[in-house]
Amino acid sequence: MKLNHANLVTPEVAGLSGFFVNHFGFELLAMRGKDAFAVMSGTDGFILNLMKPGKNETATYPDGFHIGFFVGSPAIVHEKHAELASASLAPGDVQELTRGGAKSTTFYCHAPGGILVEVSASQD
Secondary structure: OOOOEEEEEOOOHHHHHHHHHHHHOOEEEEEEOOOOEEEEEOOOOOEEEEEOOOOOOOOOOOOOOOEEEEOOOHHHHHHHHHHHHHOOOOOOOOEEEEEOOEEEEEEEEEOHHHOEEEEEEEOO
């Protein structure tokens, strides 16, 4: 079994899709409506759908909800952090974390629409 896709609700479909295309290698496959629904494909073939909330609804997620990207090395984490900072996206500080005994280099950044994104790599 393979996870096929995820669907995120955001008031900023165009801005969030641009974020994933410009900074995380996604390809925009379709934009429907008036920037109301986007279909994107990641470099690994994972499909990410973005859609505006329904009329009179807001896009809310529980505390701690985030999208995580795992990269090949701590150096890449630092490079991605610098890239997002230079794009005025205000990523949080790079941290050295230990979770369940595994050490990682990690930072978090709020993407357009308020989606929290994590970028992390194992420390070997």
